Amino acid sequence: MAPKLLLGLLAPILSLRMSKAKEDAPATRFNAPGDFIIGGMFAFHSKVQYLTVDGKPQFPACYSFYLIGYLQHLAMRFAIEEINNSTSLLPGIQLGYEVHDTCNNEAVATKAALAFLSRDPENDNAAQCDYANAKPRVIAVVGPSSSSLSMLVTRILNFLSIPEVSFGSSSSYLSDRQTFPSFFRTIPSDSCQADAIVQLLNKFNWNWVAALATDNLYGRQALEIFTQEALLKDICVAYEAILPDGLNPSEQNAKLIDIADRLENSHINATVVFASPEEAEALLRAVVATRITRRVWIASECWSASPGVALIPGISNIGTLFGIAIKSGAMPGFAEYVQNLLAQPQPGRTTEEEEVNEQCPECGSLTYANFSRAIQNSRFYTMFNAYKAVYAIGHALHQLLHCDTASRTCDADREVYPWQLLEEIARVNFTVESEPVYFTETGDPPTGYDLILWDWIPPKNHTFGIVGSYDALERQLTVNESKIKWNTEDGKLPVSRCTQECKPGQKRWLRGEHNCCYECEDCPAGSFQDQAHPTECTPCPQHQWSPAQSTKCFNRAVEYLEVTDLLATIMVALTGLALAQMAAVTGVLLRHHASPAIRYVGRFPASAVILSSACCCTSCFLFVTKPTDTICKLRQPIFFGSFAVCLAALLGTAVRRSGLEQTLKRRWLRKHHMGFSILLNTAVQGLLCLLWYYWNPPFLEENTELDKILLLQCEDSAFPGFTALLAHVYCLALFCCFCSLVGQGGNQMDRRATKAINFAVVLILIIWTLFLPAYVTSQGKFVALFQIFAGLASILAIFGSCYYPVCYVVLFAPHLNTDDYFSCLPQDPPADKEKPSAAEAKG
Template identity: 30%
Template sequence: MKVCPATICFVLSTTWTFNTFAIGSDSKFSCNLPNENNTGFLYRPGDIVIGGTFMVHVESVYHNIDFTRKPQELQCLKFAIEYYQTVRALIFAVEEINSDIELLPNITLGFQIFDTCVTLRRAAQGALSMLSGGEEITPNYKCYKGGPLAGIVGDSGSSRSILMAQILGLYRYPQISYFATSPILSDRKLFPSFFRTIPSDEFQMRGLALLVSHFGWTWVGLLASDNDYGQFGLQLVKEEITNAGACLAFSEIILTGQYNRNAPHLAQIIKRSSANIVVVIAYDFVVVLEELLRQNVTGKIWLASESWSTSGLLSTKRYQGILLGTLGFAIHSGHMPMFNKYVNSLHPSTDLYDPFIKEFWEEAFTCKWPSQENVVLGTENISKLLHYVKNVNFETKKGTQVSFDAKGNPPAVYDIVNWKMSTKGTLEHVVVGNYDFNALIGKSFNIDNSGITWINNNTQVPISKCSPSCHLGFRKVIVPGKPACCYECARCPQGQISNQTDAVKCLPCSWDTWPNLQQDRCLPRPTEFLSYGDPLGYSLAAASVFSSLTPLFILGVFYFFKKTPIVRANNYSLSCLLLLSLFLCFLCSLGFIGYPQPEKCLLRQVAFGMVFALCISCVLAKTITVVIAFNATKPGSRLRKWTGVKVSSSIIIVCTSIDFCLCVIWVIYFPPFSELDTYTKPGFIIVSCNEGSPTAFWCMLGYLGFLASISFIVAFLARRLPDSFNEAKLITFSMLAFLSVWVSFIPAYLSARGMYTVAMEVFAILSSSWAVVGCIFVSKCFIVLFRPNLNSREHLMGRGRRKHIEG
């Protein structure tokens, strides 16, 4: 049989302290007071008397009080075997001490035991009765010539213990409770002589919160009785559970003042609640369980406070469908084989002094006595004793340490019990862990998860949450007006991940990584640039190389047919320079393809600007040369001296030099450089060339547009010149196409992202270069190669004259 050894330990400690002082009494009083009905009173005389108050009966009959006559005595009902065993533990301890001649030689211990019957009235009556000698209640007087009262063991309830402690504290009588856990009893100013062998609720409630946190439960219901034990416990556990990050689905009070304990209301709340975990801090839970049975409320996991975690009254087969799988905190207990033998030896014929023995017999053996008769058997100031109780510190034979701290509390050690189905088909309380508040950090809470059996004999830890868990890649979003545990799940923002369930916030990836599709881990970002390995890259590269061969081919044709009229009439040297610049224009596009090395970034725009400046300068020189050549043939013209090579060379040198100076300033003061862009395209690292100065880039491009515009205007004005000298129309179309390409390039360039920005510039380079090649040289090559009859001086001069005369 398992019992809490606290009662026996107190008696042993009291015995130990009595060896240190003398005992005697000289007080004699003559009293004639009305007798009280002492039903439920056990007494055994001795040289020293130990008092005890116990809750033997767990129900009572209440009578109406009309204040016109003396209230009737309370009638106690529903005998509880488990509480009666506590009474017998005190009697057993006394008998063991008396049988040991070494503990108290020549001194016999006696006891006075009173059944408080779950009421404050009986608790006060018991305390005052023992202070008065055990037979009559006479405050401040002892009217019985028995042994001195050393102290009182009791009571089991916090409310009753508080009432008794207020009385006993006045007389400095030591009071040691074996079951009162209210934190208020630790106040030494209010209760200077109170001690207990069970830890304060503050330790247990922290343990309950740890239990909730250990299993990841965040949605919990609370039930507590409306007494000091329940109210203080409710306040503490609510605070601890909230601090642990859980939320309360409901918090209800069991109204012990009502006959039905408001059980129907509580059962409805528990039934409707989505919380699967309910913490119960109460002694009187039976009525609520009965209502839960009536409404068929099952499927909940109960967390029991120590007041009922090992209750035999609730461990019956009737409640196993509801309470199977219950977890609770129990006072650390030990095995006492001798006490088990002692209880089995109890018999009504040998324990005539015990008024409870017949009820015990009836309850234990499910029988009924023919007639019920209770046999009733028939202070000194010993304030040295309180001092010694305060300093008690010893170890029992079983290795249990007995001591009290400055607040009268023992070491806080609990067993964690699990309610399982035994082989006999009944509920049994199996220890699956422990909680030692004074243990080292990290070792105070120990529990064997695999040893726990939940409801329906399930071994998986049940889930109790207000909202389903947020998966990886999601985060919790608090819903306004609801508890923090009732949330919604939202996908992590772009560029962030959550790698654990129920993440409160998402974590950003490092600059060189990016979330996967599930957003639960960061992967290295792929780099992006216009590579020769990409289809777009090698297509543009092939087009550049092929295009660059075209001006070389045309140059070869011009060289081979340089004596023909068409080639000579179109300024052969200037055309060759233009074709070479176009060859470089096509090739410069290759500088934009491939990995952007720093050297490539520094030179590619400069090279593009210089070769295009040379190209447009040649076109402009060609246009001006045509205009000057035509006007110089008129009689008396002063333009004859400007028809030489110097004019075109000067135009090319001046126009190209301006662009060269612009590029030199750009490179020196705002040099382009290679950079890693992680913002333009999410999930990628764009390796690109930063132009250093966007202003310089657009100035260079604007300068090329300016040259092209002048060429277009001059060519357009000279479009009606005779055909023999007229390249103006061809130049007009070429410059119109050139300008159209680059005007279209601007919005496309600004809107493109990543490698497509570079591809857009390459495409513009190739397109504008082809515009010049196609408009100026293709028609001439066609005549030279395929229409040689048109490549004659007579034909050119004749057609030119006719057109001039007609015009």
């Protein structure tokens, strides 16, 4: 109800004003009768002049003939003629047209739009307000090409749901179906154009650009969308300017010269211009006058192939010029149609052509020569899109009239209302000259862009070559770089950046307010520069490494101490020798177990030392195999536990040989102090291991401290576990040394035995004292060999001091292997001194 009411209120007012305007300055109009009339709105003129007569304002007078607008209207008439002559599309139906000149002006366009609402051609202001049953004199409107005019016109036409199909309006606002439900277009929206330009800038790494726009809805919105898209892609619009409009020629030229000077001083090599052909021509004339050369210019679809700009003297010196041209197609027969239409009147010429309304003064003097160059480059203009717009209306009407191609009939008597045609246009899907035609839910087409390159041929000729394309559905720009000829001094790709691009493996430090101005810094070793995060260096995962200034990480070489390593092989060999000498000593002890020498060392302590030493040596093999979590938890307790048993057995021997056992008050303790020492120290080791496992248990570690290497090692040397076990055996050795020093042996052999034990323990203390700093300060997989070496050296010290001499006596000095020489045998402990021996009692 609101649109009808509003139109009803406006109709009387507009009737008075428009009727007066019609008398004063009628707009250019072309008519042709038909069963259904299609309205057309084209800019035959690009400017208007506001005049007054006797102080009264007059309707705007149009001037500045616009050749392309006239050609676009011819494309519409050509399409209508093809459809009228077709037997497959709307057979038997004749389409007519009513074309108005918009003069690129809101007032002129409003008059034409209101005229379309009327049913009576003789009364433009007889507006109808019946929404459902209204039958205006046009069923649909093609045009206009300006977004601002389309927004105005479609609001007026929407009163009666008259569909409007524009061939040149690209504003993204027009995709709003709530506001513009009856609007369709055959060109992509400005959002697609902005995306195509941003992809082009990204393609050639131009991120320091200028953007200029015309001072109207099209220019300001295109500039806004482009700036937003550029910001998302890290492209800095370092300079923005609105091209002057509505000024006198001298003021406008001064403003344009100022803009050109700013471009010259900014050192920006890439400039995007959203403007009409006239404004672009005025701008580039100022650029040529300022002597700006060898730059890159990107033209919006409005002037992407403007002949007026191409013919500016000296235009070829400004640099490389790309155009974002709407994808087009061929119109076979169009050139011949225009040539015949513009020929001199001849007998047999159609009534339509004879009676064309020639209210356009320039239209009557046009010849084919005026259009020849434009027609040759028609694929780069919007003629084909006006052509497609007519076909879209024709196909929708074909469906609405239930036309049968086989019988070549249509339901010509059916009442057709604009709202019905509006619904059918939204559903059309066909192909014209291999170009698909349909509309999305927002009224937009699948049409993309051609990327064209301007090429000037001396002295005043030019060509437009296609060097790429943009797919509007996929939102993807493809560029054929081999076809691009850079208009620079060296013929190479120009650079337009605030700072040079960082090298691979460098991160950016932003400098200043623009994110395109930055300094570069190498990423340190162990990190890499990810293209998705240019301002930071991403650390490599633990299992990977990287050198400085790297763009990726590399897998570390996994290493661990293996038997096949040279040093590990040597240690394994030494361990085998140690086990072999233990076996030899054990064989000697077993073979001569009844001899005085063997009875002197004692079977139990010797067995304890040999077994614990063998267990300690065997645990060394756990250090030269691939570590696992289980191995890491077992190897240190086994090593230190068996080594502690060995030292505990030495301690018991030292206590007996030094006579300190006599200081023990309890008899059972004096008799079993050897076993008690072993059990006690074994229990202490077990308790320390339990506390270690509870506090900070050993685990398998992936050590990455070494470059390029992932070292698998056991983290079993950390405080307090490893330290406690080592401290215990170290204290045990010290106590053993103390006992062997302070005690007084019963005879010479006992004193020799304590000296041997003392010598072995001193060697052990020296070995482990040297071991500790070397172990703590070293890195790498061979660190564990220090512990193996210390253990083997300690065992060899014990055997060398305590058992090798006895074996020597048994094997090589049998004359010393007598009871007299070994006067005190450990398996027969002496009786308490308070009680006389049996021999004394008998005597």
